[in-house]
Amino acid sequence: MVQNRQVGWLTVNRKTGEFIREQQPLAEKFRLLLLFNPLLEWIDRTNMFRWWLHRQNDMAYKKEAKPESKKQIRPFIEAYKINMADFEPSDPDAYTTFYDFFIRKHTPSSRPLHAPDDPTAAVCAADCRLVVYETVAESHKIWIKGNHFSIAALILDKVAAKPWDNGAIASFRLNPQDYHRYHSPVAGTVKWWKELDGQYYSVDPLAITSSVDILTANARCAFCLASPEFGDVLFVAIGADEVGTVKLAEKAMTPGAPIAKGEEVGCFEFGGSSVVVAFEPGRIVFDQDLVEWSKKAVEVDVEVLSSLGRASAPGKSA
Known part of the structure; x- marks a missing residue:
């Protein structure tokens, strides 16, 4: 899930002003280039080819709710350099499945509310x-x-x-x-x-x-x-x-x-x-x-x- 990654889209970090390239699986990049290009958009007027490829992933999330998915958590954190101090629980082993990890919550202090007393x-x-x-x-x-x-x-x-x-x-x-x-x-x-x-x-x-x-x-x-x-x-x-x-x-x-x-x-x-x-x-x-x-x-x-x-x-x- 987190292997064979390459640079993706260029974004800018608001805090630092630095440009960053997103990491993205090579297979996913190829799939996107295949699905969303003018030639296919012209040939596949009914979108059936897109639909067929999309359905291959449509229910993939189900496997992430199984206990064996827990083994993906640490490699995912390492690959994306996720700061677990921002989340509770911060210990990766506290999550029973990858799904539980995916919907993790922030700690109250990690994302302070801007201008909490200003409704404008x-x-x-x-x-x-x-x-x-x-x-x-x-x-x-x-x-x-x-x-x-x-x-x-x-x-x-x-x-x-x-x-x-x-x-x-x-x-x-x-x-x-x-x-x-x-x-x-x-x-x-x-x-x-x-x-x-x-x-x-x-x-x-x-x-x-x-x-x-x-x-x-x-x-x-x-x-x-x-x-x-x-x-x-x-x-x-x-x-x-x-x-x-x-x-x-x-x-x-x-x-x-x-x-x-x-x-x-x-x-x-x-x-x-x-x-x-x-x-x-x-x-x-x-x-x-x-x-x-x-x-x-x-x-x-x-x-x-x-x-x-x-x-x-x-x-x-x-």
Whole structure:
């Protein structure tokens, strides 16, 4: 699982400013190049070949819940240089299966909440690679290349999607080695939630920047948060390659329930995955460093609960 790795996509570490290349299995890189290239997209109009290859991995997560999977934990930690001091329990032997390790929790001190007393300060939803765009149109032009990507397609509801027509987008991409619990970027009250069935295609940049509609094809859960500072905020957790389940916390599925900024609102069960957060037009000003890197189509390595941006009154840009 952690052997024969090669350099992958170039990202920038937000804390250090250093460029980093992701590690990725050689077989996975080959599979992605095969699945998401213009020639195959033209030949395989029905996506049957992609579907067939995808199904080979679709239920792979089941083996990670078996006791014998525990032997993968230490090699995985070593390969990805995971700092176990950030997690509880910190002892790899305390996890009974790889699945238990995959959904590990942070220690309270490892990811401090940015501006805990300031409701106008939004925070990152996950440990991940992040891009942000001030409008859906801009995200479509630079990063999300699916032929039919829109908020309406993302939640399969044209009426419910209206608040985010050409609103701002934050796209959080998680790798298998990441902490796979996700948190609310703002405080608010749950208005509605829904679960949408679908595929589990990879959310690797090669897939996202292809013409295949990855984000609107994959299984996902969504909820809308009514925030006094940010207006209606859409949170969509999207499954990906080998993810067993996309889970929302009970509160996120309870209309009228209050959600605190930084509160855990769900988790992914094994594999790479993605979160998309949409804001109404003019309601958020993303941090400038995130904006500048995103305009260059460079993902930023960020930590959950770190700064994402600030609330802005409708019609204002600062």
